[in-house]
Amino acid sequence: MPDPQLCSEEEIATLVQRFYARVRRDEQLGPIFNARIHDWPAHEAKLCDFWSSALRGTRRFHGTPMPLHAALPGLTAVLFSHWLQLFDETAATLPNTALRERVSHLAHRIAGSLWYGYQLANPATETSTGLQELTP
Numbered sequence: 806m807p808d809p810q811l812c813s814e815e816e817i818a819t820l821v822q823r824f825y826a827r828v829r830r831d832e833q834l835g836p837i838f839n840a841r842i843h844d845w846p847a848h849e850a851k852l853c854d855f856w857s858s859a860l861r862g863t864r865r866f867h868g869t870p871m872p873l874h875a876a877l878p879g880l881t882a883v884l885f886s887h888w889l890q891l892f893d894e895t896a897a898t899l900p901n902t903a904l905r906e907r908v909s910h911l912a913h914r915i916a917g918s919l920w921y922g923y924q925l926a927n928p929a930t931e932t933s934t935g936l937q938e939l940t941p
C-alpha cells in the first residue's frame with residue numbers, strides 16, 4: 806500500500822536524478838533513452854510523479870507506460886534485468902532503508918509486468934526468457 810510517511814518528495818527526486826544520470830551514461834540503455842527523450846527535466850519530473858503516486862499515493866501520475874514501452878523496438882529480458890540492476894544499485898545509495906526496499910520491490914514487479922505486456926504486444930520477440938529473472 807502507498808504510504809505518505811514512507812519517504813519525502815526530495816528523497817524521490819534524489820533517486821530519480823541519480824538513476825537517470827546513470828541511465829544516460831549507460832552503454833546499453835543510454836542510446837535508447839537519448840534517442841527518445843529530448844527534455845530530461847520534464848522526463849524526470851514525470852518519473853517523480855510516477856514514483857510519488859506509487860510510493861506515497863499522491864495520484865499525480867497520469868501517463869501510459871505500457872503502450873509507450875510496448876512501442877520501443879528491441880527490448881529484451883536482459884535489458885530489463887540490466888535496468889533493474891542499475892535501479893537497485895541506485896536505490897541502495899539511499900539512507901532510508903524502508904524506501905529502498907519498497908522501491909526496489911515495486912520496480913521488479915512493474916518491470917515484470919511491462920516485460921509481460923511487451924511480449925504480448927510484440928509476439929515475434931524473444932520469448933524463451935521467463936519473468937522469474939525479473940522478480941526479486
Ligand code: HEM
Pocket residue numbers: 834837838841842851852855867868869870873874877880884885888911912913915916919
Ligand atoms: C529496459 C527497460 C526500460 C527501458 C529501455 C525504458 C525506456 C523508456 C523510455 C524510452 C521512455 C520514454 C517513452 C516516451 O515518452 O516515448 C520511458 C518512459 C517511462 N518509463 Fe521506462 N523503460 C524501461 C523500464 C521501465 C521500468 C521497469 C519502469 C518502472 C518501474 C519504467 C517506467 C517508466 C515510466 C513511468 C515512463 C513514463 C511513461 C509515460 O510517459 O506515460 N520504465 N521508458
